[in-house]
Amino acid sequence: MSDLSRTIEALLFLSPEPVGVADLAEATEATEGQVSEAMELLREDLAKGKRGIVLREVAGGFSLASAPAAEEAARRLLAKPRTPPLTQAQAETLAIVAYLQPVSRPEVARIRGVSSESAVQTLAERGLIEESGRSRFGASLFKTTELFERLFGLSALEELPDPSRFDPTPEDERELRERLLKAGEQRAE
């Protein structure tokens, strides 16, 4: 580890938020290239399994986090229970906000087919989404937060997989269409 990488390690330790390369360069009075090199050294030193802390690249910056192996003990020490997993309603709502942001509550409801008030509220309370402006109809618009990127291990929103990969194959689509047509056949009421 070089002096610079040791300094960067200290800065990441002190910062509760992920820190970007530009900020690190400014703070250490080094070039961004030097910071990147130093980061590689740090990354090696903190490689998986070596230490109790790991280097993570999230939310447009770098951050130190505890290694997963220490999670249980950490929660006991800090008396912080695990947050509950996302419900399907919350996950669907979050997916819609993540991919279509900024997006309004009515739009979310339209896609899901049900009211999404409580899911939106819970996600906002958990800090995963936040209000960001209004639509031209006056409805609040929502976006994901930096915390979302951190908790989901995303270095940036662009890292989310292309949504088209979640679409069914042409064959499956055809089958669904045929079945819907069949359901509509011969219903003379």
Added chain:
Amino acid sequence: MLTVSVAELDLELDVFAGPFDLLMAVVLREEIDLLEVELAEVVVAYVEHLEREGELELEVATEFLVLIASLLELKSRLMLPSAEEELEELGPEEAVEELLARLLEYRRYREAAEMLSERFERNRGYLHRAAPLPPELRRVAIDAAAAVYDPERLAAALGDLLVVPPPLDTSHIRPTVSLEKRLRAIRDALAGAASVDFDEQFGGEDRLTQAVTLFALLELYRKGEVTWKQRQPLGPIEIHKRAPAPETSA
């Protein structure tokens, strides 16, 4: 024709995240002959379930029901206020395309949601420091500080707070007028004179007081204490004290 009812389909309505979820599940079930399923019944049962759970978004549910009705050409079955016009426009083929588009859109985000849930689980083990910086490191250099708000805006906001609000108009709050007091008022007026002019005596009062006084007048008439004369409609009312009826001897 044998039709399979909702109960026989063995559907746990709770399990479905929404009407699209339900529709896809029913339509894609291999073992059911779709001609036998009472799809409309299933859908309506589900929408009612949503309403009971407080999860109904009325506009969305209406749209969905209209599409199902168009698909199944059910014009009378679903009694929706705005459905009539919309049903005329959509034939079953168009309803299928529209439903399909909505189903596919929903499905995309349902799958993306699964991906996100998995991602969340995978990343849960990593904990981050949430502690704020120690106090000695929290100070910012003056030159690094940047103004966020225009000072004029702040002044305008404070100014608004200092403006005294206009006094409230309480004229619409009516005090009540006591009938007892008005009875006494008429009796007092007649104490000094045999007759009294209503307008002269009570014309200066507000409308409510005058109305209750008139009512008191009727009450006194009923009791036999007064009579009155009004020579023309809307003309002055003369109130006369009434002499108590002489005792009649048998």
